[in-house]
Amino acid sequence: MSAEEKSLVDRCRQGDDDAWREFVDRFGQKVYSIAYHFTLNREDAEEVSQEIFLKTFENLHRFDGSFPLVAWLLSLSRNLCIDRYRRRKREKAFRFVSDDAVLPLLKSDDDPASETLKKERTKLLFWALAEIPEDLAEILVLRDLDGLAYEEIGKALDLPDGTVKSRLFRARAEVARRIRERHEKRGSAGAFQSLALAAGGVL
């Protein structure tokens, strides 16, 4: 936590418009990105970002400088993101991740073949994330998709670093298991289908 962050927050508290603009410019993209990973929808991500910044502004006086600013922002906004995530998870369409939802996550410099492959893998990743427990999915999103440090995640979720690490490992193992099982199921279904086709051809 730098003194510069504390001074920025203090200036925001005093009603300095320039300081608030700087705050938005510095953290707006990050917050939007996190919100998008939890909602996978542009409108929802915008709405959540606005709510997060509103809540942040109302709680600026609580910032004592003991946290990294981004972790503090996350700790305030965690419930908002998780609520949206749960709401989205309850929706029937959650497991069917659309192409439009993953398009903003693909780099524009990918060639068409690798873009298609990456799109499918990204859809599979979000499908698997919806299958595993929320507390594990949350950590995986923050670490692997948003690139936060263990310390930042720990502060944001109020967990020791060791717990963050072990949960992250479990999350990845769970995701890998879900994908493996899906692959095996699909493989056996495919084999059965080809057997049935062969039998049909013979008969």
Add this chain to the structure above:
Amino acid sequence: MSCGELERLFLAGASGEDGRRHTKGCPTCRALAADVEATEQMSAGMQAPPLSPALRSKLLAIPRATVSCEGAERLLSLAIEKELGAEDERRLASHLSRCAACSEAAAVLFTSRELADPIAPPWLASRLTAARPRREKRLWAWILDPKAAIGLAYGAAVVVMLLGFNPADLARRVRAGDIGQNTRAAVTVAESSLSDRLGALQEKVARTFAVWKGRAGGYGRAAVSNAVSLIWKSSGTKDRSSERPRNRDGRGAFREKDTTTVNWRA
């Protein structure tokens, strides 16, 4: 026992006393039983071919060469964090090259690190900046507010105009000649005009006040006398014994002296 029944018993592994009696009498079945016995003895004495030391060492090396699917899950996490040793990296690579399911899982997990950040729409920053709730304004902020200053200026101008001071006169005089003379003249005019107007305003206020005072007093007195007369009338109508006798049609004659006139006007 027939030959077919004995064959079924043989295949089931239990021929019994009936079977032995049948084989004594049946040469075909006796030959069959002898063949079965000879085959059993031969297979009992047979030995499995020995495992070659080279194959054994290869089999023993499997856990060091590759990893199970469950083990791959653990190693994948370390690989993503770039904390994997060289030997484990080889084991994982070996497993991934042979297991399509784990290979797909690994590709998906590594993809999570390669995704781009979704770009926030350009209007979001301005919306986030505007989303900040307004703080309550303090008194000095109201005073320094340009809108409030303009409002105050307009208010002052209106008051001056109402009092009869016409800035256009002053401007005309300034344009006409010497600024100093005209300024003094304008101030004199303004002063006399202001005092005249103030006197007139005072007089008007006093007159208006007197008129309203009279009206209020009149209405008040009228209201009181109306109330008194109503009370008096209502109490008078109750006692019918004091009334003079009526005509046969019940209406009775009206005489001036029986009535009371209440003068309620002040």
